[in-house]
Amino acid sequence: MKAMTSTNANGTAPAHAPAPAHGIADPGAYGWGVFHERHPALVRRLCEGNPYGPEQRARLDALLDESRAGRVRPPAPETAAAAPWAARDRRYFGRPWSEVPFLWAESYFYLRLLECVDHFSPGPWQGVDPFAPMKNAELTDPALESDTAWLDGLAGAPPDEAFRALVLASLYGNRADLGFQLVQAVTTPTDGDPTDGDPTGGDPVADGPGASGAPLLADDVEALWKHVSRRPPGDVHVILDNAGRELLADLLLMDHLLTTGRATSVVLHVKPRPYYVSDATASDVRDCLTRMAAFRGEAGRAAGRLREAAATGRLRQATHAFFCSPVEFADMPADLRAGLAQAGLCVYKGDLNYRRLVGDRAWPADRPFDDAVAGVPGSLVALRTLKSEVAVGLPKETVDRLDAARPDWRTDGSQALVQTRLRP
Numbered sequence: 534m535k536a537m538t539s540t541n542a543n544g545t546a547p548a549h550a551p552a553p554a555h556g557i558a559d560p561g562a563y564g565w566g567v568f569h570e571r572h573p574a575l576v577r578r579l580c581e582g583n584p585y586g587p588e589q590r591a592r593l594d595a596l597l598d599e600s601r602a603g604r605v606r607p608p609a610p611e612t613a614a615a616a617p618w619a620a621r622d623r624r625y626f627g628r629p630w631s632e633v634p635f636l637w638a639e640s641y642f643y644l645r646l647l648e649c650v651d652h653f654s655p656g657p658w659q660g661v662d663p664f665a666p667m668k669n670a671e672l673t674d675p676a677l678e679s680d681t682a683w684l685d686g687l688a689g690a691p692p693d694e695a696f697r698a699l700v701l702a703s704l705y706g707n708r709a710d711l712g713f714q715l716v717q718a719v720t721t722p723t724d725g726d727p728t729d730g731d732p733t734g735g736d737p738v739a740d741g742p743g744a745s746g747a748p749l750l751a752d753d754v755e756a757l758w759k760h761v762s763r764r765p766p767g768d769v770h771v772i773l774d775n776a777g778r779e780l781l782a783d784l785l786l787m788d789h790l791l792t793t794g795r796a797t798s799v800v801l802h803v804k805p806r807p808y809y810v811s812d813a814t815a816s817d818v819r820d821c822l823t824r825m826a827a828f829r830g831e832a833g834r835a836a837g838r839l840r841e842a843a844a845t846g847r848l849r850q851a852t853h854a855f856f857c858s859p860v861e862f863a864d865m866p867a868d869l870r871a872g873l874a875q876a877g878l879c880v881y882k883g884d885l886n887y888r889r890l891v892g893d894r895a896w897p898a899d900r901p902f903d904d905a906v907a908g909v910p911g912s913l914v915a916l917r918t919l920k921s922e923v924a925v926g927l928p929k930e931t932v933d934r935l936d937a938a939r940p941d942w943r944t945d946g947s948q949a950l951v952q953t954r955l956r957p
């Protein structure tokens with residue numbers, strides 16, 4: 534792992550010296566593999582799934598070439614108009630992609646990918662989600678319904694156990710990330726691995742989606758339970774990650790919080806446009822609820838309750854241009870900050886949100902989580918399957934043990950964490 538020295542997301546010197554940002558230049562770095570292996574696989578899938586013409590295909594190939602060996606080209610005017618951050622933040626234009634931090638480079642790649650397929654240009658492809666064929670394939674997977682059968686077993690479970698099962702389902706739903714699956718089979722620890730174990734501790738939770746994983750690297754579920762069960766319910770804001778399986782599990786958790794009175798209302802923060810392959814947009818929420826509504830059993834009933842909650846304003850969707858930018862959450866705009874600061878709880882889902890929450894930098898893994906999220910407002914929880922190099926808030930012994938037993942533990946999707954910073 535090799536990281537690079539850089540300024541923070543605003544290009545200004547931060548109050549304390551930051552760790553170097555993760556980069557994409559070094560073939561040993563995770564980001565290099567994303568640009569040299571994952572992105573070509575993604576472009577192949579897009580061209581199989583969408584009837585793109587020769588110009589769109591040629592532009593996608595040119596973007597691959599540019600981002601692997603060229604210099605960063607500025608966006609076309611209509612692209613810049615849709616992405617204020619890219620119009621403002623011009624510091625990497627004209628520089629070799631290899632000099633750009635991973636977080637910035639990847640976010641900009643997805644913006645330019647949309648430009649290549651005419652997403653921002655008036656015409657037949659304007660606004661079309663290039664990832665829809667991949668998202669649809671997951672949503673129509675016949676196994677999706679039976680994958681929620683564990684929910685029926687929760688009836689009558691002690692409230693804290695039911696809560697834990699739903700949190701773990703939402704957490705492990707983050708493994709089902711279509712971008713990640715392009716090149717990586719998600720693995721779980723095998724026999725003999727010292728990290729092997731059952732995170733769930735007994736029925737009915739043990740039959741849920743968290744049943745066969747490794748122990749959580751950080752497990753603040755109990756603190757989270759105390760937070761939601763002992764304080765007056767407030768608004769819960771979810772900074773969503775992937776559509777499909779992950780979103781389905783997130784919606785089940787939100788239904789639980791609403792029906793148990795542990796949330797007054799829920800706000801789902803979706804992406805304003807297609808991003809990182811499977812990130813959820815408003816139409817993905819709609820499609821997921823439609824699919825869920827056809828399920829027999831509790832998941833189908835949850836879809837009905839959530840639609841009702843949407844109709845009465847207790848389940849709302851929100852979006853912000855900021856969510857499709859590479860800017861860290863500590864530097865979020867004032868309007869978003871004001872909304873999240875008032876929340877009873879903010880749930881940050883997934884790997885990319887974690888990178889933006891703590892900073893995509895080579896922090897010592899034992900840097901306290903509270904310290905890393907000091908600039909982010911409100912009470913918060915990160916539910917993350919590890920799929921990139923950054924990690925904080927972990928005991929040094931855990932890190933040493935994992936480094937010895939499983940060198941790719943930071944990026945192979947086998948590990949997960951629940952980390953909180955909760956305010957009374």
Ligand SMILES: O=P(O)(O)OC[C@@]1(O)O[C@H](CO)[C@@H](O)[C@@H]1O
Nearest residue numbers: 710712713883884885886920921
């Ligand atoms: O945010 P998510 O969906 O959990 O993960 C996003 C992800 O697939 O994209 C990046 C590489 O492309 C990594 O940070 C991570 O593995």
